[in-house]
Amino acid sequence: MIISIILELSVAWFLSLITNAAVNLEVERWPKLIIFGAGMLLFMSLNTYVDTYYKQKASFQVRNDLRLDTMDHVLRLPQSYNDKIHTGDLLARFTSDNQAVGEASGNIIMGLLKNPLLAICAFIYLLNIHWPLALITISIGPLLILVGRIFGETMRRKGIRLQESTGISISFVQDVLNASVIYKIFGLERKLASRYKQYSTEITSIERSQGQTQGAASAVSQGIGNITFILAILLAGFFVAKGSLQVGDMMAFIQLMNYLVNPFSAIPSLWSNMQQALAGAERIYNIIDASKEYEKLPDESKAHVSFKELSVDNIDFRYGDTTSAAALQDVNFKVYPGQTVAIVGSSGGGKSTLFKVLLGLYPPTAGEIKIDGMTTGTLGLRSYRDYFSLVPQEPQLFTGTIRDNIKDGNQSLTEDQVVEATKKANAYDFVKNLPMGLDSDVGERGSLLSGGQKQRIAIARAIARDAPILLLDEATAALDNESERIVQDTLSNMMQHKTTLVIAHRLTTVQSADLILVMENGEIVERGKHEELLKAEGRYHELYYSQLEKERFALST
Numbered sequence: 001m002i003i004s005i006i007l008e009l010s011v012a013w014f015l016s017l018i019t020n021a022a023v024n025l026e027v028e029r030w031p032k033l034i035i036f037g038a039g040m041l042l043f044m045s046l047n048t049y050v051d052t053y054y055k056q057k058a059s060f061q062v063r064n065d066l067r068l069d070t071m072d073h074v075l076r077l078p079q080s081y082n083d084k085i086h087t088g089d090l091l092a093r094f095t096s097d098n099q100a101v102g103e104a105s106g107n108i109i110m111g112l113l114k115n116p117l118l119a120i121c122a123f124i125y126l127l128n129i130h131w132p133l134a135l136i137t138i139s140i141g142p143l144l145i146l147v148g149r150i151f152g153e154t155m156r157r158k159g160i161r162l163q164e165s166t167g168i169s170i171s172f173v174q175d176v177l178n179a180s181v182i183y184k185i186f187g188l189e190r191k192l193a194s195r196y197k198q199y200s201t202e203i204t205s206i207e208r209s210q211g212q213t214q215g216a217a218s219a220v221s222q223g224i225g226n227i228t229f230i231l232a233i234l235l236a237g238f239f240v241a242k243g244s245l246q247v248g249d250m251m252a253f254i255q256l257m258n259y260l261v262n263p264f265s266a267i268p269s270l271w272s273n274m275q276q277a278l279a280g281a282e283r284i285y286n287i288i289d290a291s292k293e294y295e296k297l298p299d300e301s302k303a304h305v306s307f308k309e310l311s312v313d314n315i316d317f318r319y320g321d322t323t324s325a326a327a328l329q330d331v332n333f334k335v336y337p338g339q340t341v342a343i344v345g346s347s348g349g350g351k352s353t354l355f356k357v358l359l360g361l362y363p364p365t366a367g368e369i370k371i372d373g374m375t376t377g378t379l380g381l382r383s384y385r386d387y388f389s390l391v392p393q394e395p396q397l398f399t400g401t402i403r404d405n406i407k408d409g410n411q412s413l414t415e416d417q418v419v420e421a422t423k424k425a426n427a428y429d430f431v432k433n434l435p436m437g438l439d440s441d442v443g444e445r446g447s448l449l450s451g452g453q454k455q456r457i458a459i460a461r462a463i464a465r466d467a468p469i470l471l472l473d474e475a476t477a478a479l480d481n482e483s484e485r486i487v488q489d490t491l492s493n494m495m496q497h498k499t500t501l502v503i504a505h506r507l508t509t510v511q512s513a514d515l516i517l518v519m520e521n522g523e524i525v526e527r528g529k530h531e532e533l534l535k536a537e538g539r540y541h542e543l544y545y546s547q548l549e550k551e552r553f554a555l556s557t
Contacts, residue, residue: 001110004051005118007044009125012255014040020248059106063098070094070284076292079361088171093287096166097280104277111270115263122259129249129256133235151217151272155210159276162206163283169199214272221267232257298382300411303467307387308372310335310469310499316366317357317522327353328522332367333515337468340500342510343517344543350522351503355473358501360385389467393474395458397446402431403438405457409464417464425460427453470495472502507544516540 014037021029070093126134176192236253239245245253312335317328328350335341343351356362358369360381368375376384389409397405406421407413413421418438422428430453434440446454462470472495495502504510511530518526518533518540526538533540 001051001114001117003047004044005114005121007040007047008118008259009121009256010040012122012125012252012259015255016248016252018248019251020246023247055106055110057106059102062105063102066098066101066284067094070098070287072297073288073290073292075297076294077287077290078293079356081290086167086171086174088174089167090287091174092163092167092170093280093284095170097163097283100163100277100280101284104274104281108270108273108277111266112274115266115270119260119263122256122263126253126256126260129253130236130239130245133232133239133253151213151220154213155217155272156275156279158206158210158213159279160282162203162210162276163279165199165203165206167283169196169203172196172199210272210276214269217272218269221269229257293381301382301386303389303410303465304383304387305468307337307468307499309370310387311370311373312358312367313370314367315354315357315364315369317353317362318365319353319362326365326522328357328364330367331522331524333517333524333527335469335499335501335515337499339514340495340502340510340512341515341517342513343501343503343519344507344510344540345519345525346543348521349519351519352473353522354519355390355471355501355503358471359388359390387467388469388471389462389465390471390473391455391458391462395446395451395454397442397449397454397457399442399444401436401439401441402434402457405442406438406460406464409461410466413464421460421464424463425456427456427460430456468499470498470500472500474503474505507540507547518543 014033017029018033020026021033074090123134172195176196233254236245236250240247240250312331312333315328315331316326318324318326331350331354333341343354345351353362357364360376363376371379371384371387398408402422403418406418409421410417419428422431422438431437431440440448442449442454442457446457449457502510502513510516513530516526516528516530516533517524518538520539526533526536526540528536534544
């Protein structure tokens with residue numbers, strides 16, 4: 001940048017030499033002037049290449065570092081943060097916001113540094129040529145800086161609105177792309193197109209408003225620059241006519257005026273772009289500055305081998321502040337190795353919330369969860385979670401191969417152990433018949449597999465993890481009868497060798513559980529074994545026979 005400023009000022013000096021040589025009829029100087037000019041042009045081209053390369057390098061390195069930092073922090077955010085923010089909005093911060101900050105880190109910041117410095121150097125040069133003219137022309141500086149400040153704050157506010165609107169739009173697009181079957185079946189194409197038009201129109205409106213503001217800033221700054229430039233030229237011509245200024249110096253003065261006026265004229269636009277980049281940076285740092293679960297990314301997860309007791313002692317939990325309704329109230333029970341504990345009840349009773357608290361996704365509002373007498377504070381959150389494995393109701397697979405998803409349970413698995421996990425999960429037969437076997441791509445969120453196949457891969461992942469406590473969150477609820485039968489057989493075999501907590505929607509599948517907890521409105525209203533709870537003729541009795549009656553009716557029809 002500094003070399004570029006020196007070279008640009010040298011152009012003014014070179015113009016002065018040529019003009020004076022021409023006016024004084026010094027033809028013999030021409031060969032040297034041509035060689036000097038060619039060399040200067042070559043050096044300027046080389047410096048422009050290096051300057052552009054390093055600005056781009058700075059930009060993409062900052063974007064890369066910022067992407068990595070953002071991902072590092074996203075992976076450590078608590079579940080409560082993920083529940084509140086749409087993944088599409090997060091995606092916008094990884095893309096459009098990141099791009100804006102990267103652009104500022106290269107071209108914009110360098111422009112904001114170079115332009116004032118070039119103007120100052122040009123002013124110093126002007127003082128040496130003709131100080132009265134220099135003082136007249138420098139008046140442009142404060143005026144254009146004021147213009148940049150006035151319009152820059154407006155651009156910052158509009159930049160924040162634009163980034164937020166872009167995030168909302170990306171969130172909506174992501175929802176649409178993930179629900180192609182739904183909008184096709186329900187005929188929602190026109191409705192979704194209309195909604196997206198609203199979002200796109202909002203973005204266009206903000207961009208148009210930004211364009212108007214930026215155009216006004218450019219017009220005002222250019223107007224001030226042009227007036228100053230014309231005034232300076234008129235005065236320079238007057239001084240030449242009086243004989244107090246040489247023609248060559250006047251040519252140098254005109255060129256220097258460009259280096260004084262143009263940089264100041266560019267500052268408002270650069271400042272406006274900088275404000276938009278700062279708006280993107282603000283959104284990114286809202287993530288980076290949010291509270292995290294871990295101080296740094298934990299090491300690779302390795303499941304514990306065993307435990308002696310899982311104790312849930314008088315747990316209360318609320319989503320939000322203390323004034324919100326309790327999702328869990330005074331929940332307490334104990335689990336011992338080899339036991340199967342079933343958690344049943346009507347929808348909204350707190351079953352899934354209990355699992356989230358058990359997994360450390362949410363800290364309890366009151367009470368404690370202990371494993372072998374130790375809380376998460378004693379164990380550390382990562383070590384605490386390594387006692388658990390999970391098979392969720394909706395299997396969540398990552399884009400990649402079947403092998404990759406199974407090894408997510410345990411990265412150190414050998415090929416034989418991966419195959420063994422697929423066999424235990426009743427997945428081996430369908431996997432070996434795929435064209436690429438274990439190397440078959442599962443697609444986005446497992447889209448290339450059926451529901452039952454996805455669930456069996458998720459079970460194989462849980463088997464690979466081999467944690468002592470297995471959590472099953474209605475793992476067959478979303479499956480058809482045949483897939484449910486296969487997956488249920490797989491789970492039954494898996495549960496024989498594990499301590500299992502299972503949320504069950506079909507009560508006939510948990511009759512052999514060592515302990516059944518009946519939850520209503522966040523409380524355990526009944527507990528015991530299947531036969532005991534039926535004899536008590538309470539809530540479990542009501543749920544069981546109501547469900548049995550529905551199943552008999554379904555079979556009869």
